[in-house]
Amino acid sequence: MYYNYELMPTIEKHDAIIVGAGVTGAAIARELSKYKLRVLLLEKEAEPAFGVSKSNSGIIHAGTQNHPDSLKGRLCVAGNKLIREISAELGVHFVEVGQLIVVFDETDVAELDRIKHEGEELGIKDMQIVRRDWLSLYEPNLGPEIAAALYVPSAGIISPYRLVYDLTENAVKNGVVLKTSHRVAGIRRLSGGPYRFEVEAAGSKYQTRFLINAAGLFADKVSAMVGVTDFKITPRKGEEYLLDKKREHIANHLVFPLPTPTSKGILIIKTSDGNPMIGPTARDTEDRNDLATTEEGLNEVLAGARRMMPSIERGDIIAYFAGLRPAAGKDFIIRHETTVPGFVNVAGIQSPGLTAAPAIATMVVGILHGNGLVLTPKKNFHSKREKTTHLFEIPLSKTRELIQKDPSYGDIVCRCEMVSAKEIREAIRRGARTMDGIKFRTRAQAGRCHGGFCTTRIMKIMQEELGMTVEEITKRGEGSELVREERRHE
Amino acid sequence: MNERELVVVGGGPAGMAAALAAGAAGVKDILLLERDQHLGGILNQCIHPGFGLHRFKEELTGPEYADRFVKQVAKTPSIEVSLRSFVVKLTSNMKISYLRPGALEEVQAKSVILATGCRERTREMIPIPGTRPSGIYPAGLAQKMINMEGWIPGKEAVIVGSGDIGLIMARRMALEGMKVKAVIEIQKQSRGLVRNVAQCLDDYGIPLYLSHKIVRIEGADRVEKVVVAAVDDAFCEKPGTRFELSCDTVLISVGLIPENELLEMAGARVDRKTNTPVAAEVNRTSIRGMFACGNACKVYDLVDSVTRDSEKAGQMAAQFLKEGK
Amino acid sequence: MSRKLICIECPQGCSLEVALEGNKVVSVTGNTCPRGDKYARSEIENPVRTFTSSVLAEELDIKMLPVRTSGPIPKAGLLPAMREVKKILVSAPVETGAVLAENFMGTGVNLVACRPAKKPDNR
Numbered sequence: 001m002y003y004n005y006e007l008m009p010t011i012e013k014h015d016a017i018i019v020g021a022g023v024t025g026a027a028i029a030r031e032l033s034k035y036k037l038r039v040l041l042l043e044k045e046a047e048p049a050f051g052v053s054k055s056n057s058g059i060i061h062a063g064t065q066n067h068p069d070s071l072k073g074r075l076c077v078a079g080n081k082l083i084r085e086i087s088a089e090l091g092v093h094f095v096e097v098g099q100l101i102v103v104f105d106e107t108d109v110a111e112l113d114r115i116k117h118e119g120e121e122l123g124i125k126d127m128q129i130v131r132r133d134w135l136s137l138y139e140p141n142l143g144p145e146i147a148a149a150l151y152v153p154s155a156g157i158i159s160p161y162r163l164v165y166d167l168t169e170n171a172v173k174n175g176v177v178l179k180t181s182h183r184v185a186g187i188r189r190l191s192g193g194p195y196r197f198e199v200e201a202a203g204s205k206y207q208t209r210f211l212i213n214a215a216g217l218f219a220d221k222v223s224a225m226v227g228v229t230d231f232k233i234t235p236r237k238g239e240e241y242l243l244d245k246k247r248e249h250i251a252n253h254l255v256f257p258l259p260t261p262t263s264k265g266i267l268i269i270k271t272s273d274g275n276p277m278i279g280p281t282a283r284d285t286e287d288r289n290d291l292a293t294t295e296e297g298l299n300e301v302l303a304g305a306r307r308m309m310p311s312i313e314r315g316d317i318i319a320y321f322a323g324l325r326p327a328a329g330k331d332f333i334i335r336h337e338t339t340v341p342g343f344v345n346v347a348g349i350q351s352p353g354l355t356a357a358p359a360i361a362t363m364v365v366g367i368l369h370g371n372g373l374v375l376t377p378k379k380n381f382h383s384k385r386e387k388t389t390h391l392f393e394i395p396l397s398k399t400r401e402l403i404q405k406d407p408s409y410g411d412i413v414c415r416c417e418m419v420s421a422k423e424i425r426e427a428i429r430r431g432a433r434t435m436d437g438i439k440f441r442t443r444a445q446a447g448r449c450h451g452g453f454c455t456t457r458i459m460k461i462m463q464e465e466l467g468m469t470v471e472e473i474t475k476r477g478e479g480s481e482l483v484r485e486e487r488r489h490e
Numbered sequence: 491m492n493e494r495e496l497v498v499v500g501g502g503p504a505g506m507a508a509a510l511a512a513g514a515a516g517v518k519d520i521l522l523l524e525r526d527q528h529l530g531g532i533l534n535q536c537i538h539p540g541f542g543l544h545r546f547k548e549e550l551t552g553p554e555y556a557d558r559f560v561k562q563v564a565k566t567p568s569i570e571v572s573l574r575s576f577v578v579k580l581t582s583n584m585k586i587s588y589l590r591p592g593a594l595e596e597v598q599a600k601s602v603i604l605a606t607g608c609r610e611r612t613r614e615m616i617p618i619p620g621t622r623p624s625g626i627y628p629a630g631l632a633q634k635m636i637n638m639e640g641w642i643p644g645k646e647a648v649i650v651g652s653g654d655i656g657l658i659m660a661r662r663m664a665l666e667g668m669k670v671k672a673v674i675e676i677q678k679q680s681r682g683l684v685r686n687v688a689q690c691l692d693d694y695g696i697p698l699y700l701s702h703k704i705v706r707i708e709g710a711d712r713v714e715k716v717v718v719a720a721v722d723d724a725f726c727e728k729p730g731t732r733f734e735l736s737c738d739t740v741l742i743s744v745g746l747i748p749e750n751e752l753l754e755m756a757g758a759r760v761d762r763k764t765n766t767p768v769a770a771e772v773n774r775t776s777i778r779g780m781f782a783c784g785n786a787c788k789v790y791d792l793v794d795s796v797t798r799d800s801e802k803a804g805q806m807a808a809q810f811l812k813e814g815k
Numbered sequence: 816m817s818r819k820l821i822c823i824e825c826p827q828g829c830s831l832e833v834a835l836e837g838n839k840v841v842s843v844t845g846n847t848c849p850r851g852d853k854y855a856r857s858e859i860e861n862p863v864r865t866f867t868s869s870v871l872a873e874e875l876d877i878k879m880l881p882v883r884t885s886g887p888i889p890k891a892g893l894l895p896a897m898r899e900v901k902k903i904l905v906s907a908p909v910e911t912g913a914v915l916a917e918n919f920m921g922t923g924v925n926l927v928a929c930r931p932a933k934k935p936d937n938r
Contacts, residue, residue, distance in 0.1 A: 317617065396594060412589055415576055449610070449628075450614055452609055480623060480624040480712055483642065484644045486641050528876075528877075543826065551867055637879060683826050684830075688821035688823055693864075
């Protein structure tokens with residue numbers, strides 16, 4: 001038969017394909033981008049971080065409450081150190097606010113002691129048990145029944161989705177190919193030749209030597225595609241409730257109760273964006289798409305938070321959402337599959353996954369190297385990323401300078417969060433394709449009015465920048481369109 | 491630093507009336523700051539009639555009412571209008587910083603009138619459990635989309651709350667060919683004007699469910715349905731009364747919140763519950779020389795009342811500038 | 816025979832009671848001003864409404880121009896009116912009150928602009 005070689009689709013070949021652009025996949029991609037490799041990052045949603053990572057609380061854990069022998073423990077402590085370098089390199093804001101694990105009874109101080117010793121075994125430093133005198137000074141809004149707390153200075157906060165976007169942006173800058181709306185439909189194992197897997201996604205085929213499964217809630221399904229079925233992802237839902245920014249200073253530290261066997265409990269969380277957050281709940285669910293919030297969840301969270309800080313009121317709640325933890329047993333599953341050479345599972349990455357991500361990345365790269373991936377460092381690796389400008393976090397004098405360089409910094413689109421048209425266009429240029437993508441990158445629509453005033457303007461900017469019709473604009477990808485029809489002249 | 495006698499923040503009906511009244515009372519230097527590209531505020535999107543019956547003894551649409559004032563402002567030499575100007579900072583001694591395309595301006599005002607209007611209460615604030623699909627809009631946003639952009643949000647709508655904006659939008663959407671399945675109101679009677687229930691719901695055969703609430707919104711990516719239930723006197727769900735309404739659009743019309751974040755920034759006292767200025771007299775604030783008017787002061791039903799209220803504020807500012815009180 | 820109505824002439828919204836003989840109005844009670852009487856009679860015999868909508872504009876400083884009929888039109892004409900205005904495209908500057916369609920749909924009233932629309936650089 002005669003083949004027209006120009007028309008035949010060429011199958012892209014890679015050294016490594018990563019499935020999932022959440023914080024884990026993004027961190028691995030960025031780490032791999034330091035080496036001379038062809039790397040492809042596949043994400044099933046319309047943008048990175050739209051899966052598990054977008055519901056993350058943004059806590060950088062110190063590592064307490066993990067077994068000293070666990071991957072969770074060791075990688076969390078290592079990640080806690082690494083995140084400081086990475087956030088500085090990528091220009092993403094990290095603040096070491098510290099953590100308090102509080103108890104109501106003097107008898108529970110023994111448990112705090114145990115947690116402290118376990119943490120010290122992991123290498124966590126400078127923890128101390130503090131009592132009312134310290135708490136009244138440094139955490140005055142705590143309820144009077146709280147007897148004592150374990151103060152863990154090295155915990156902090158970061159914006160989880162901005163971290164993912166900044167990691168992916170840096171990875172792409174350093175040569176990683178990112179393909180969104182590319183759900184992996186099937187994986188075929190190849191024999192003979194260096195390419196061991198053929199991955200099918202969005203109607204195209206990609207071949208690769210190494211395949212890294214960082215598919216979050218669907219990691220077990222992806223693993224099953226190559227025949228590894230010894231773990232199951234059980235989604236565990238967590239509802240979180242955001243408080244008005246006016247209550248930003250209700251807490252100075254992350255406030256934790258004593259943990260239960262399945263969760264760290266209802267927390268009072270300072271967030272990188274300023275709004276305090278209370279939650280999460282922890283309920284197992286079968287439905288991997290169930291992100292509904294509930295009346296029971298609200299009541300549970302409010303009760304738990306008020307126990308620790310009685311001045312929190314229902315009226316303080318301005319927003320809420322739910323996330324699903326991809327739980328797969330007690331610890332992370334990070335391993336090269338000996339039965340499927342070239343395949344690395346990175347599954348069950350629930351808390352402290354965000355913190356551990358940079359350390360998971362170096363561990364995975366080590367695993368790949370140990371299984372035959374040659375790592376030749378790039379001489380021209382761009383480690384630094386220019387920090388995204390947010391008018392809401394710079395002084396007015398700096399804003400004036402920016403406006404002088406570009407007048408559209410003075411064109412305010414979102415007034416609740418003070419986001420300019422320039423920042424929105426920048427977000428689109430950096431990869432935002434949906435209303436949620438713009439919200440997560442810029443905070444436009446995340447303020448008091450929840451997009452009531454700025455939505456139409458943002459949609460018009462998207463039309464200008466991307467050439468979309470208004471009917472094509474979505475909240476978070478296909479199926480979530482905002483407008484059914486635009487009136488056109490008949 | 492640029493010094494101005496009076497700065498009015500907000501160029502909707504409140505701000506325009508206040509500026510005009512201050513000018514009529516002798517203030518010679520007035521800076522009117524408006525963040526949108528046109529004066530008129532929310533009236534620009536209120537294309538329905540019902541405005542001006544008291545003020546002008548005529549029934550005008552929102553834009554027509556606004557236009558009367560816009561024209562008067564244009565004819566008043568003492569009022570300087572700055573559009574696309576968004577105030578980012580207000581201090582207790584009345585220093586104002588505002589952004590506009592190409593500039594960050596700083597002004598020292600001798601007196602200030604805040605006419606910053608309201609924002610809408612959203613789904614998140616109610617709160618309504620369920621999923622977070624697209625297709626849920628504050629009623630005012632839907633109004634802006636349809637009336638100012640010609641964007642039709644969806645096919646079938648349910649409206650939460652029988653406030654006037656919700657009722658007006660029920661009619662608007664019905665006229666635009668959408669199927670409006672119901673208005674759901676938690677109270678025993680409609681919150682909007684009785685005449686709006688008549689001409690917006692009865693006229694179009696849209697059912698109004700009083701003493702009902704939405705207990706869940708469902709839909710994976712876009713709204714698919716709402717679950718409704720009857721409530722008792724304590725607004726708790728009555729068991730066995732749930733029913734579903736399939737729809738792809740949900741409008742939220744459950745009240746307005748005065749916007750006084752600038753006032754709070756300046757250190758003035760603001761009532762935490764109502765978000766309105768705390769002062770000895772209406773239109774005053776706890777900062778001498780700083781006044782408030784219109785919906786930022788109190789949520790009014792009629793724009794005619796806003797105009798009257800704002801004229802008082804303008805006169806107060808003029809008196810303050812003359813006499814220092 | 817009687818019918819209950821809410822008067823929509825002004826924000827008061829008086830509850831009216833209309834006594835009827837067949838389709839003719841015999842008396843109106845419950846109104847607090849003569850407009851209510853007039854409204855009740857008209858509403859029973861020939862219900863009318865002021866029609867408002869918006870029309871597309873091009874090359875002007877606004878995208879949609881709000882329009883109204885200069886007086887009320889028969890209630891049954893509202894949906895046809897909606898279809899009719901979709902055919903209008905305003906491309907030249909207009910002032911408030913400008914007539915966009917005279918004797919709109921044969922109702923005897925005009926379709927007029929509710930606000931000015933100018934060329935974009937002419938603010």
